[in-house]
Amino acid sequence: MAHESSSNPNEVNHQPLPLKVYIGTFLALLFLTFVTVFIAQFHFGEWNLLVAMMVAIAKASLVVLYFMGLKHDHDRFPAVVFLTGLFFLGIFMGPTMYDYFTRDSVDATRGTYVEVTRDGYPPGVSVPLPKGENAATQKAD
């Protein structure tokens, strides 16, 4: 890494990355922009979103690693901080969507999964029912 001990404590002494790193990143970003716009003209249903997001993540990685220099930093602190931020974004996004996507599969009155079926219980009920209610359900069958 470009981290030579400097003779003057008042000044940093960093070696810049080669020019071709920046130019290469720039050209790759332009190319990926072209790719994502081109693919968006076709309609693959749900795959469009997946492909567009994969291209966006690839572009974002290029920007973070090379333009923002996370790959060539002198220490790993910025990378740890940034990944922690992404981790918390994951906690934010993940459970929110998990809750949202699985709402239909929950029996609203009992809070149990509808798919669960057990011998001797009505569909979707996996816990013992109170006596009176159980009898009523059995009678309905």
Place this chain on the structure above:
Amino acid sequence: MSQSAGIPAGIKRHTVGHHFDNAETEFSAAKLGFWIFLCTEVLMFGGLFVAYTYFRTLMPETFEEAHKTLSIPFGTLNTVVLIGSSFTMAMAIRSAMVNKQKQMMVFLTITLVAAAAFMVIKLGFEWPHKFHDGTLPAYWYTYEGLRDVTAPHLFYGLYFVMTGLHGVHVLIGMGLITWLIVLGKKGRFYSGYYTPLEITGLYWHFVDLVWIFLFPLFYLVG
């Protein structure tokens, strides 16, 4: 490696703040602090992206139909402009590191012009069209073309809030780059000190980063 070599005359040499041991600690501390700020930015935009995901899942047809009213050519042009400005920003930092101050000023000016171009395309070409059509958030929504889908105004609410917040960041970035140009003219940046350039660079690349996700989510796959 001799540090004085290649530093042009007229450069104001940097003195480290008294609360730092040396320039290296000062530089790393500034950088780490800014990355922590960027994390708060990630979570601020993250909240909006969660809202986007939520409503998109709730009403996919609305997003599919409404996104067709956005202009892909303008969006693509803005993406290219912003990626280009990110590149010139990175090049401005590199120029300062190798003591090419004139080149640095050229790159900073190009970055500023590109940022202004982004805002002109957005505010001057894209938004007036939407104000005219009435494809606006909530109360102001008067568009007649999307009668078959539920709550299309929600799409435009998300669009205007998310690209609007991003636009505010571009404006702040323009202010910061102007500040860099002023400091650069005073001869403050050279191989031994370029912290404000590096920090503003991080900010500017982050603005690019947000747009990299906004562009496909609104313009391409709606």
